[in-house]
Amino acid sequence: MTITKIEPVSKTRFQIFLDGKPAFCLYKGELSRYHLVPGAFLEExxxxxxxxxxxxxxxxxxxxxxxxxxxxxxxxxxxxxxxxxxxxxxxxxxxxxxxxxxxxNDLEYARSFILGRKSRKSAKEMQAALREKGVSLEVIEEAMEECCDGDAAQEAIRELLRKRRYDPDTASPEETRKTLAYLMRKGFRYDDVRQVIQVSEWNA
Structure with missing residues (x-):
């Protein structure tokens, strides 16, 4: 490997490039200790x-x-x-x-993430967010199974309806359609949404 460039990233810290690619950073004294200079060959x-x-x-x-x-x-x-x-x-x-x-620990992280959000997020939203953070699908599924009971999705739907100030007893058909579409886009199952919206006691 050839040291093609040594570039300062601060007054005391330097980026070492090997074969034209950034490889690692060292401090000024370490460059001297390991005899690193541009053009030198660095043995494995x-x-x-x-x-x-x-x-x-x-x-x-x-x-x-x-x-x-x-x-x-x-x-x-x-x-x-x-x-x-x-x-x-x-x-x-x-x-x-x-x-x-x-x-x-990805499993512990997923558990904490889900427990903190299951009252306002759909399972689909939480799964997508965890996948973006690099958690494997297997770990996510294990955490979801442990942390989400059958009522979690419906409680999350109720919370979102409260925030939208949606009342199924007084809402117009158009408002209900828009609310249903909104919740479906959030990733909630149709059956869960319909069940909550049809129960007038959801905000009791």
Missing amino acids: EAYQKICEEVLVKRAKLRAMHLLNQMGRTEQQLKDKLIRGGYPEEVAEAALCYVKSFGYV
């Missing part, structure tokens, strides 16, 4: 040494800091580390480290 052994001695340790600390800020899925944490300048294999090592202590 030297690259692995930098990863083990510097980058993995730093990535573990960074991962812990990110998790202290807020809960994240495994994919979110890995992506954040890679965007921060860590090689993918280094990000993977840091992820394995925090997972070993239970600091990141």
